[in-house]
Amino acid sequence: MTSITYETDIATARSVVLEALNTHDGLTGWWTNDVNRKEEVLYFNFPGVPEPFQLRRDQADENRVVWVNVGAFPPHWAGTTITWDLTGTPEGTRVAFAHSGFPEGEPEVPMISETWGILMTRLKDYAETGKPNPFFTV
Template identity: 60%
Template structure:
């Protein structure tokens, strides 16, 4: 299996990063304005996408946020796992964020464009966490 991995450091505390990853205002502040939640299932809508991405929140603690794709769309995300591991930045004040999107088939043609998009999203996540100013990558 293949994975997408990024590490970013931000001067903000873990609680701030966790809010950006695990609250409606946080997720709509950097990812997409189309966010809904029913129990442990998060629904993410995107422009020109026929149905929402469905991700089950498996964990949301001060050290980790983990989701599993439980929807049939997009097909190449089926069964993949997305995690953010949060730790103290060893080099400065703030938080180190280790992002992984695992479970991809090695020859999946969707992997390179997803990696590119996740890289851009990680920039939006850290900018939102640092400024509190919403600037979602996708708007409906």
């Protein structure tokens, strides 16, 4: 299985990063401006995409947030897991990100990796400034 990983330091409290990963306002502040929730499943809508990405939040505590793809779309995300591990630093919060479970040789991984790199920067900027700037707007 193939994984995409990133690590970034964010100059803010862990609680602020957790809010960006776990609340409607947080998620719409850096990822997409169209996020819905039904129980523990998050529905992320993107421009030009026929159906939402469906990610079930399996864990959300002060050290880790875990989402599991539970939808059939996009097919190359089937069975993948997104993990955000949070640790403190003297300046704020270190975020170790992983999107894992892609089949070996999945041709979409480079594009997905590039997008996650951009999204990690958006997450950092939003958490540090509080100014919404979602990468995708529907």
